[in-house]
Amino acid sequence: MTDREASRIPLRLTPVRTQAGNKPRYEVPDDLPLPGSDSTRKLVDRFGRTARDLRVSLTDRCNLRCTYCMPEEGLEWIPTEATLNDEEVIRLIRIGVEKLGIRQVRFTGGEPLLRKNLGQILSATKILRTDEGLSPQTALTTNGLGLARQAAALAEAGLDRVNISLDTVDRELYATLTRRDRIHDVFAAIDASIAAGLAPVKLNAVVMPGINEDGLVDLTRYALRTGAQLRFIEQMPLGPRDQWGRADMVTAEDLLRMLRFEFDLTPASEPRGSAPAALWNITDGSLHGRIGIIASVTHPFCGDCDRTRLTTDGAIRNCLFAAQDAELSLRDLMRAGATDDELATAWASAMWVKKPGHGIDDEGFLQPDRPMSAIGG
Numbered sequence: 069m070t071d072r073e074a075s076r077i078p079l080r081l082t083p084v085r086t087q088a089g090n091k092p093r094y095e096v097p098d099d100l101p102l103p104g105s106d107s108t109r110k111l112v113d114r115f116g117r118t119a120r121d122l123r124v125s126l127t128d129r130c131n132l133r134c135t136y137c138m139p140e141e142g143l144e145w146i147p148t149e150a151t152l153n154d155e156e157v158i159r160l161i162r163i164g165v166e167k168l169g170i171r172q173v174r175f176t177g178g179e180p181l182l183r184k185n186l187g188q189i190l191s192a193t194k195i196l197r198t199d200e201g202l203s204p205q206t207a208l209t210t211n212g213l214g215l216a217r218q219a220a221a222l223a224e225a226g227l228d229r230v231n232i233s234l235d236t237v238d239r240e241l242y243a244t245l246t247r248r249d250r251i252h253d254v255f256a257a258i259d260a261s262i263a264a265g266l267a268p269v270k271l272n273a274v275v276m277p278g279i280n281e282d283g284l285v286d287l288t289r290y291a292l293r294t295g296a297q298l299r300f301i302e303q304m305p306l307g308p309r310d311q312w313g314r315a316d317m318v319t320a321e322d323l324l325r326m327l328r329f330e331f332d333l334t335p336a337s338e339p340r341g342s343a344p345a346a347l348w349n350i351t352d353g354s355l356h357g358r359i360g361i362i363a364s365v366t367h368p369f370c371g372d373c374d375r376t377r378l379t380t381d382g383a384i385r386n387c388l389f390a391a392q393d394a395e396l397s398l399r400d401l402m403r404a405g406a407t408d409d410e411l412a413t414a415w416a417s418a419m420w421v422k423k424p425g426h427g428i429d430d431e432g433f434l435q436p437d438r439p440m441s442a443i444g445g
């Protein structure tokens with residue numbers, strides 16, 4: 069038997085019917101490094117990138133309806149039985165951390181605060197140890213609704229950091245953009261997160277042409293006053309299909325030009341590494357702080373990407389923009405009786421075939437068929 073044939077043996081994942089009625093689909097790429105080799109103890113790909121940052125979508129549901137993310141109504145939710153239960157999600161996180169080199173776990177969605185037992189999932193994650201004996205870093209990306217009440221308890225349960233989405237400080241515009249009049253809940257969430265020590269508290273703002281552009285200076289001043297780190301994100305083609313046009317995007321360059329009229333900006337000295345945001349030191353009179361600019365469309369950071377994504381229904385996505393038929397359902401393999409080692413090898417295979425880039429800025433780019441809320445932003 070050749071080594072390559074031997075490498076297929078541990079999988080033994082012949083198609084079987086699962087509770088969800090799907091067949092596990094899984095092929096070992098021919099050039100995948102052998103199980104047990106150093107490369108299969110990490111999530112590497114053919115271009116030499118290593119995924120260390122796991123994004124877990126805990127639910128596709130949400131209590132807001134941001135115009136750039138979800139339609140007002142008519143989005144079909146993933147049925148509960150198709151989503152990972154707590155035990156399944158914790159098992160996959162454990163495999164990622166203990167067997168595959170994951171060092172940071174970020175919980176997202178949909179709205180992750182809507183997930184019952186978020187505290188237990190956090191505690192179960194925090195007690196894991198990487199092969200270097202470290203506990204993984206934990207983070208949450210949230211719209212902040214209800215976080216003011218929970219921030220201290222979540223920090224106690226093992227949450228290290230939080231990113232709160234806030235695209236404007238104007239109450240009316242916030243209500244229009246999110247279709248809910250809840251901006252005061254978000255302000256309270258930011259204060260409570262800072263008080264709970266979830267530092268640095270980061271604010272995510274999607275920059276939308278002709279919509280929130282005019283309020284970005286006020287938003288920046290608000291962040292400077294509170295001590296939160298504001299990150300501007302170029303809008304990506306992930307929401308309702310008629311909402312994005314390459315031609316009328318506000319690019320990172322446009323944004324910097326705009327901010328320089330009001331603030332002193334100097335590039336931060338430390339290298340960006342695999343972080344998506346380019347950091348800038350910002351000064352406004354006596355106030356100093358940091359902002360980040362995430363140019364996902366005009367300056368993609370795919371070459372440095374260190375992410376792997378687990379969808380609400382238990383599929384591995386090696387890229388936010390991967391096609392749905394490129395997902396690998398670990399849920400189906402798990403429910404068909406796969407062992408931890410089999411799941412780890414399947415996960416490694418899904419990452420091995422990651423494409424070099426997302427290609428959003430190419431004319432022929434096709435928007436993913438799944439909404440961001442189901443993939444996990």
Ligand code: SAM
Pocket residue numbers: 130136137176177178179180209210211231232233272273274301302303304305306307440441444445
């Ligand atoms: N509900 C949580 C929240 O809003 O933070 C977590 C999920 S949300 C999908 C994650 C992040 O994706 C948010 O910061 C949101 O602003 C961002 N986002 C959603 N749609 C986007 C788009 N089309 N382009 C860029 N960012 C987007």
Ligand code: SF4
Pocket residue numbers: 130131132133134137138177178179211233441
């Ligand atoms: Fe919900 Fe977040 Fe999407 Fe807004 S961006 S609709 S808060 S999932």
